Amino acid sequence: MNLTIQQIADELGISKTTVHRALTGTGRISAQTKQRVLDLAEKLDYTPNSIAQSLRSKRSMTVGLILRGIMVGHYYSEILAGIEEVATNAGYVINIACSSDDSETEATIIQNFCRRQVDGIIIAPVENSFPGNYKLLQQHNIPFVFIDKYIENIPADVVTADSATGVKRAVHYLHTNGRNRIAFLNGFERNSVTIQQRLKGYREQLLADHKDYQLVIESDYFGKEDTLCGYSAMCHALQRLSPGERMDALICVNDSLAFGALKAIREFGLRVPEDIAVIGNNNDSMAEYVYPMLTTLSQPKQDMGRLAMRLLLHHLTDKEDTQYGFYSFPVSLLIRNST
């Protein structure tokens, strides 16, 4: 059994209220009894039961984190690292759960987090997330912030990256460098806001630069691993396209897809960047170690995690504040050897 303040009180022949005062340093108490309590607590290795504290205070000092998949391109690991850092420093613990890109699972997790009285939630929502989820959170008065992806028209902070501008920059850079046949490689995820934004950036810049080659490659591969997905889609595309129809540059919606595409291009006997220039998205920590090193669009993932947690902390402290912001981190083009 675990040690309680009652037991310490009994041991010393005083009341548990006094013990509590000694331990927390609140209220008036004589220096002497205080010391006696502290000594005994130290000796017996007393640790307060935070479940009881939570029940009383109605604060669990826990935040829920809902990611779409733990291994998705390692992308979320870095966000997690940022969140973890800020949360720990503020005394919060993270409950991690994984929606596996499934809206039912996501809903279940949210209900579970409500039962568990998490103080707040950071969520990277699935594409077709139920709006009811967020109503529930509001009813329970649990603040939440969206990270990476978000659902429109829901009052909450959003931390994301300006993907559209990033992709535009990439397209324009390729055009400037004499590439006129730029294709766009999509993964199995197609409807999320960020993906839509990237596609939009691609199309708009094509228009702005007055180019007429446009090719969106969508994978028919139904696994969950982007790298495989990119590999398979690119293999098919290269086989399908005649040399005259073939792209001379490829923008991938994320780096994992790009890694797969790189492999497919190599196996097809084409060279990167000579025959096809490749640009990724997300700056995966591996992008620098593939061959050739991948040019990619980079967003400060760890900073995004940090900010999301800080915003959440703010709303945890100030529950009245119903001001929400849309924080779009700049995306920069990191030029390496694949272009």
Place this chain on the structure above:
Amino acid sequence: MNLTIQQIADELGISKTTVHRALTGTGRISAQTKQRVLDLAEKLDYTPNSIAQSLRSKRSMTVGLILRGIMVGHYYSEILAGIEEVATNAGYVINIACSSDDSETEATIIQNFCRRQVDGIIIAPVENSFPGNYKLLQQHNIPFVFIDKYIENIPADVVTADSATGVKRAVHYLHTNGRNRIAFLNGFERNSVTIQQRLKGYREQLLADHKDYQLVIESDYFGKEDTLCGYSAMCHALQRLSPGERMDALICVNDSLAFGALKAIREFGLRVPEDIAVIGNNNDSMAEYVYPMLTTLSQPKQDMGRLAMRLLLHHLTDKEDTQYGFYSFPVSLLIRNST
């Protein structure tokens, strides 16, 4: 405010015990009142407060997970995925925390988890983990299992991989293929059991195969990123060694180091595998997408996570069982293009 069974009871003019019975389906209750309760609960969106349940039942349905670093070679992401899967299915939630390879931090996390009454812990301990940590857990009657790394002579289940045998197999394979100058590349982490085992495997197989070339490269780079560490160590080694002294094969203690080494070798103007064959360790999900594709020693990381969680569940259910096992997953040599 959150809805409680008391409020439902008041609303219906019955006692909260009856409400409780209706909700949980325990004890005798008339079908009619039961239905009335369920309907109202449904209508009002009642969700039980699991903090209160935990206080009562002394089970938090939470397990703590302590990793050394979230992004270390993506290694732990995969283990996490395995653990998450089993934990979720069993109704447990994961509290994740990160020791950042620091023993003080690790100790703090463990104390924190005790306060929070986690039901069990899965831990990948830091090299110089305090034995006191585990005494504390025993005092609190909190079962724990070691994953990947472990501390010797502590009664607990260990889930790890048979690294020594794996490395031996790699060395022997290289010898069989005519490589006689095999070097071993170590990262900044040097004292953990698994690293020691790999080094031991390397030395023993050299002996067994009667070879006298032996070279352990240790990085002088003090960052925390293995890839950079491998890159820097290998750059220095190649500069330092005369062509006559140079290795013709390299075994790296993990894949991240190998990725860095690959880059260094390429930049030095040498070819892989013609000049230097490279073998990694861990089968990082990226190993297949670097160029050339990395031959590596592979361990079933996700399965390891799953088993660890299952073992923990067992001890959670049967607190009396003080039998512990040492589960060493086989390591297989995955031959790709870097050898």
Place this chain on the structure above:
DNA sequence: CTGTTAGCGCTTTCAT
């Protein structure tokens, strides 16, 4: 079949 009562461990009035 339903209700009363007590208690998990901690905090917070309100007395003394």
Place this chain on the structure above:
DNA sequence: ATGAAAGCGCTAACAG
């Protein structure tokens, strides 16, 4: 300066 008592929301033993 210290203590008694009530209560957070839920559960379980015991009565009726």
